[in-house]
Amino acid sequence: MTTFSDLGLSPKLMAGLDKAGYTAPTPIQVQAIPHIMKGRDIMGLAQTGTGKTAAFGLPLLHRLLDIGHPPAPRTVRSLILAPTRELVAQISDNLTNYTKGTPVKVVTITGGASIFRQSEKLAKGADVVVATPGRLIDLLDRKALTLEACGYLVLDEADQMLDMGFIHALRKIAQYIPLKRQTMLFSATMPKLIEDLAGTYLRDPIKVQVAPPGKPVEKIEQSVHYTPQGDKAKLLETYLKDHVGEQALVFGRTKHGSEKLMKLLVSWGFKAGSIHGNKSQNQRDRTLTEFRNGELDVLVATDVAARGIDIPGVRHVYNYDLPNVPENYVHRIGRTARAGAEGRAVAFCAPAEMGELKDIEKLLKTTLPIIGGAPWGLADIKAAPKPPQRGARPPRGGSGQGKPRSAQGKPGGKPQGKPQGKPMRGVEGGLGAPKKSGQSRSPRPQGRSNVA
Secondary structure, rough: OOOOHHHOOHHHHHHHHHOOOOOOHHHHHHHHHHHHOOOOOOEEEEEOOHHHHHHHHHHHHHHHHHOOOOOOEEEEEEEOOOOOOHHHHHHHHHHHHHHHOOOOOEEOOOOOOHHHHHHHHHHEEEEEEEEOOHHHHHHOOOOOEEOOOOOOEEOOOHHHHOOOOOHHHHHHHHHHOOEEEEEEEEEEEOHHHHHHHHHHHHOOOOOEEEOOOOOOOOOOEEEEOOOOOOHHHHHHHHHHOOOOOOOOEEEOHHHHHHHHHHHHHHOOOOOOEEEOOOHHHHHHHHHHHHHHHOOOOOOEHHHHOOOOOOOEEEEEEOOOOOOOOOHHHHHOOOOHHHHOOOEEEEEEHHHHHHHHHHHHHHHHHOOOOOEEOEEEEEEEHHOOOOOOOOOOOOOOOOOOOOOOOOOOOOOOOOOOOOOOOOOOOOOOOOOHHHHHOOOOOOOOOOOOOOOO
């Protein structure tokens, strides 16, 4: 059996791993770490909960420890980009645990926190900066840091960054990073745009893959329950009461709907909380801490939580609303069955969501077992009101079941305002635009996400 010591990691890191309770490396770590230690670019594909953070973090820290002297003021030696604040916090916490007792300095950069304090930390220099793209650009514009000496770039959950419209931000950041660098791209899914992304970003990369792209952890027991949209809340109550004392994560489609559902569960006596884009960072951090400490049994969230929640106690994931992007289903249910544990995921499917369910099953290359109801017929599907899209608001005075609004809140209107940043064409070695392809799925509207 391979051990961390077999991978040639620094004894200082080994001491941190022992204190953190790490015993043996996971398959993605066994495959990726040796190549990263040799300086190769990496494209890593593995399900959530399989140890991707350690797969890129440990060899990166090993190479930084070899430098032997602290970074210069405002200088950043390595950069890790992630799409959400929660994922940035998780990565940063893990790296901090790995580096206990070493001089390596890790700095966290996200929106929703004091930019002045972040500038103060960067003024002393950093070995590793873990950041969301939007806030990093704010600090670059203020000249609070320099990436001229950044020799390592990690894109974690790169497909989510594309879905959230960060492509222009990535291109802008690339202008500040030297062409001579080591680049690592990690994700659990492999849509066409990620292939194009890897072809543009990485130089002669090694591809490591421990499972087919988009395939969730095998220990997750998946199923679907067909139910009318109006019956979902009572159905969820039944499931939660059947598993009292076991933590559950419930995913909704919209911020308003998730908050309303959380308040309903609280009124029914459940210890529930919620996180979504309308919550401040302090509120989100406090709720996650309460959930992690067992003070809450139920967490209701939008896809802001699909990446970045690593809580071993989560035994059940309920897709109260099916996601618009099928890859997000994989990330949602990946919040259970962490670190080899078992978990259960139930998808609630209303008539209007049959299309989303078919897309999910196509991605999984399997049919979800039915544990309740029966597949909706064509007549039911045609009669059902279309569910609101992520970020949409119901019409004024309506019930929320009307025609979805556009991303800017105007029915049928064109998106208002200009996207953040400009496409950087022809930047050699930079995060240029993905290669054109007639089959490529277009990214979501550009600009910074409200969760960064």
